[in-house]
Amino acid sequence: MKKDKLVIGGHEFQSRFILGSGKFSLEMTNAVIQNGGVEMATLALRRANVGGEGNILDYMPENITLLPNTSGARTAEEAVRIARLARELGCGDFVKIEVxxxxKYLMPDNYETIKATEILAKEGFIVMPYMYPDLNVARSLESAGAAAIMPLGAPIGSNRGLLTKDFIKMLIDEIDLPIIVDAGIGRPSQACEAMELGVDAVMANTAVATAKDVPLMATAFRLAIEAGRSAYLAGLGRVLESKGEASSPLTGFLQD
Known part of the structure; x- marks a missing residue:
């Protein structure tokens, strides 16, 4: 398992748990990162109060990879502007595109996302677009230069799990980029299920932030994601639809 690394835009990561940090108190951010074994965390630019009080950057470990997101963008133009500003503030070249x-439903605009991805990829950004899992859109994002694809599992913040499971499986089968389930995952068991399906990583935010014991839930997600990845690599056993099968031989054991 030590050689099983997640590679995004030429950068290697041991952890496949990506943290969405938007709903955490600043004081809780570091504990969640440590307990979850997180190596990459999102960053809403409005929380990066550089030079002032309440700056989330002060609560991020030095070795964390920042993933600024374009939260609040309603068009490709706005997303590009936010991404450029994040780079100027020293947040690096990674960017999660949210348009x-x-x-009401907070569904991503796939077509504006494609536009923003193409512009930013040409400018050297490592673009990770959040999108509704549509195979044709995913192909367009790949052609536009995306470094990974981030399909939603369910509406953002809903904790409803893998409602789009069948569509995500299409992306896994057809897109030659890391597939990271983002939004909707509500339980560690759902994160494990996503990893068993063959996705490359899971992002969680609300499910951890709204738990009674937030650091402990971060640990639970880390373990579930690791277990799901191990199960996928091991190869899941077959499923018998209409009959059972003994786990040990039923004949011959009384014979001499």
Whole structure:
């Protein structure tokens, strides 16, 4: 398992648990990162109060890879502007593209996301677009230069799990990029299921942030993601739909 690394844009990661940090108190951020074994965490630019009080960057470990997101962007143009500003502030070249103008369901605008991805990839960003799992859109994002694809499992913040499981499986089978389930994962068991399916990583935020014991839930997600990845690599056993099968021989054991 030590050689089983997640590679995004030429960068290697041991952990496959990516933290969405938007809903955590600043004081809790570091504990969650440590307990979850997290190596990459999102960063909403509005929380990077550089030079002032309440700066989330002060609570991030030095070795963490920052993943600024374009939260709040309603168009590709706005997303590009936020990404450029994050780079100027020293947040690095990674960027998670979020373009959402649907205020009721908070569904990503796949087509504006494609536009932003193409522009930023040409500028040397390592672009990780958040998207509704549509195979044709995923292909367009790959062609536009995305470094990974981040399909939603369920509506953002809902904790409803893998409602889009069948569509995510299509992406796994057809897209030659890391597939990271983002949004909707509500339980460690659902994160494990996603990893067993063959996704490369899972991002969680609300499920951890709203737990009664937040650091302990971060640990639970880390272990579930590791278990799901191990199960996928081991190869899941076959499923018998209409009959059972003895786990040990039923004949011959009384014979001399």
């Amino acid at each position: 959402i103008h649907d205020s």
